[in-house]
Amino acid sequence: MAASGYTPISLYYSTTAAAVPVNTNLVAGELALNTNDGKLYFKNSSGVVTLLASTAATSGVTTFAGGTTGLTPASATSGAVTLAGTLAIANGGTNSTATATAGGAGYGTGTAHAYTAAGTTGQVLTSQGASAPIWATTSGGAQDYIVQSYGIV
Secondary structure, eight states, X not given: OOOTTOOOOOEEEEOSTTOOOOTTTOOTTOEEEETTXXXXXXXXXXXXXXXXXXXXXXXXXXXXXXXSSSSBOSSOOOSOOOOOSOXXXXXXXXXXXXXXXXXXXXXXXXXXXXXXXXXXXXXXXXXXXXXXXXXXXXXXXXXXXXXHHTTOO
């Protein structure tokens, strides 16, 4: 006997693989079980049939968008998310697949992030204007170069 104000849960089921109930198969609150796939569905009060549970090891993400503010799911997601490609600078990325070099320096190209090769002992990183910076050797070592560049000779 149902408690006052509540309706007993009804059960609808299928043994057909990949069968998903349509909203006309169920009444609001009714459960539907696919015994072949191990999936449980229900119909909400708006008439939408929704997957409640699955015995599958993982369920894939159905929607994902890069958006203009970075990587944000377009709707609620579950399961593993695998992304590919590069994230634009405007979205917080580097717009690059470059790998950092040990001893190198990172710099912006104007459209992406890049890295210099490693310098050698006594070299300093020097600007080339809008081109990539380069390592340069000073005649008196890095300290002399810095003093000379500020006019403190």
